[in-house]
Amino acid sequence: MKRLFIIGSILLLAVLAACGTESSPTLVDATLPVIPIATATPPATQEKTKVILSEESTPTPIQAEPVSTPEPILIVTQNLETPWEIAFLPDGRMLVTERPGMLILVEENGLQIEIEDVYERSESGLLGLALHPDFVENQYLYIYLTYEAGSGLLNRVERYVFDGAALSDRTVIIDQIPGAANHDGGRLEFGPDGMLYITTGDAGASASAQDVNSLAGKVLRLQDDGSIPQDNPFGNAVYSYGHRNPQGLAWDEQGQLWATEHGPSGLGSGYDELNLIEIGGNYGWPEIQGDQTREGMISPRLQSGGSETWAPGDLEIVDGVAYFVGLRGATLYAVPLDDIRPETLQRHFVDEFGRLRALRVGADGLLYMGTSNTDGRGRVREGDDKIFRIDPKQLP
Numbered sequence: 001m002k003r004l005f006i007i008g009s010i011l012l013l014a015v016l017a018a019c020g021t022e023s024s025p026t027l028v029d030a031t032l033p034v035i036p037i038a039t040a041t042p043p044a045t046q047e048k049t050k051v052i053l054s055e056e057s058t059p060t061p062i063q064a065e066p067v068s069t070p071e072p073i074l075i076v077t078q079n080l081e082t083p084w085e086i087a088f089l090p091d092g093r094m095l096v097t098e099r100p101g102m103l104i105l106v107e108e109n110g111l112q113i114e115i116e117d118v119y120e121r122s123e124s125g126l127l128g129l130a131l132h133p134d135f136v137e138n139q140y141l142y143i144y145l146t147y148e149a150g151s152g153l154l155n156r157v158e159r160y161v162f163d164g165a166a167l168s169d170r171t172v173i174i175d176q177i178p179g180a181a182n183h184d185g186g187r188l189e190f191g192p193d194g195m196l197y198i199t200t201g202d203a204g205a206s207a208s209a210q211d212v213n214s215l216a217g218k219v220l221r222l223q224d225d226g227s228i229p230q231d232n233p234f235g236n237a238v239y240s241y242g243h244r245n246p247q248g249l250a251w252d253e254q255g256q257l258w259a260t261e262h263g264p265s266g267l268g269s270g271y272d273e274l275n276l277i278e279i280g281g282n283y284g285w286p287e288i289q290g291d292q293t294r295e296g297m298i299s300p301r302l303q304s305g306g307s308e309t310w311a312p313g314d315l316e317i318v319d320g321v322a323y324f325v326g327l328r329g330a331t332l333y334a335v336p337l338d339d340i341r342p343e344t345l346q347r348h349f350v351d352e353f354g355r356l357r358a359l360r361v362g363a364d365g366l367l368y369m370g371t372s373n374t375d376g377r378g379r380v381r382e383g384d385d386k387i388f389r390i391d392p393k394q395l396p
Helices: 206-210
Strands: 011-017 026-028 069-078 083-088 094-098 102-106 110-115 126-131 140-149 152-164 167-176 188-190 196-199 218-222 238-241 246-251 257-261 273-277 312-318 321-326 332-336 344-346 358-362 367-371 387-390
Touching: 083 257, 083 358, 083 367, 094 126, 102 126, 110 140, 126 188, 140 188, 140 257, 167 218, 196 246, 246 358, 321 358
Parallel strands: 083 126, 246 312, 312 358
Antiparallel strands: 011 026, 011 069, 069 387, 083 094, 094 102, 102 110, 126 140, 140 152, 152 167, 188 196, 196 218, 218 238, 246 257, 257 273, 312 321, 321 332, 332 344, 358 367, 367 387
C-alpha cells in the first residue's frame, strides 16, 4: 500500500475539559486557519513480533468528576504508524519518527525517509529525534534507534545532515547502548547548556542501572559530536543513573532537568515517576521504588503509587506546569512544579484517544500530542495514529 498526504479542512473537536476527564469529542465546523492534515497509509505489512508488558497494556480508565467547560483541540496529522517523536523544523514543518523505521516530513507532498538498520520489536525501533540548536547553520539531525547485533539488540544515536529532502553524512554519536525488546529509553533532547541528553533503559537487566560504567538505565550527556563533557560526573557519558526506563526529558525556567520514568510491571505494577534530575544522582532502580528511601538514592518528586499505572511517555514544561502523556494511563497529565502533590495532578482526555506517547511544544506555544494505538498494544481507532494540537492555556 502507498502512503498519501492530503491537505484538507481541519477537524475541530469540541471536548468537555475536566480536571480529570473529557467527554467523547464531537465534530464541528472549524473556524481556524487551514493546516495540512497528513493522511498516511502504512506500507505493506511485514511480520513483526509483538511482546506485551503490563505497564503498556490496554488502558485502564480513571474515574473523575466532569465539568462543563468546552475546550477545542485539532487533529493535525493522522494515519501514522506508531509515531514516537515529534520535532519542528525552523520553518514550522513537522518531523515525526515512526517506530518501524520511517522519518516522516509532514507536508503536502509527504516526504518519507526509511532509516537503515532499524529493528522494531515490542518497544524497540526508531525512537528519539532531535535537531541541533544551530540547525539553521549546520542542518544536523539526531536519531535514536535499535538495531540487531550478533549478541542481540543494541541502541545507538546517529547524526545526519538533513537538507529538507534527504539525509546524508551519517555519523555515529554513541553506540553499544544495551538494547532489548523492552526498556530501551530513547529520548533525545538538547539542553540549555548545548549538550545532548539521552535516556536509556535497563534493557531488562535491572542491576545494570546501578553500574555507572554501563550505558543502560541512565541519562547520558554528550557534546554534539559525541565527545564526553569534562564536567560529567564519572568521566564517561553517564549523567545520572539508577533508572529503569526513562521516557521524557524537559527543563524548567530555572534550567533544572526533569524526567518521566516507567515503574515496574508484574505484581509491583505502577510506581511510575516524575524525577528532578541531579548531576551524578542515583535514582534507586532496582533498589527502591515509589516513596521508598535509601541513603545516597533520590526518590521521585511524584509517583503513581501501586494502584495506578501511567506508563509515562514524553514530557514538556509550559509556564511552570509539567505536562506528560501516559501509555497505559491513556491520559495527558499536568502538575504545577511549584506545588507537586498527588492532589494537584490533573488528568485530561482520560481514555479519549487511547495510548499517548509523543508530546512537543511548538513555536506557537501549543502542545502537539501523538497517539500510539497501532503499536500492537492498543485499541486502534479510526484514523490512528494521530497527532493532536492542544492549547495548554485552555486546559482547566
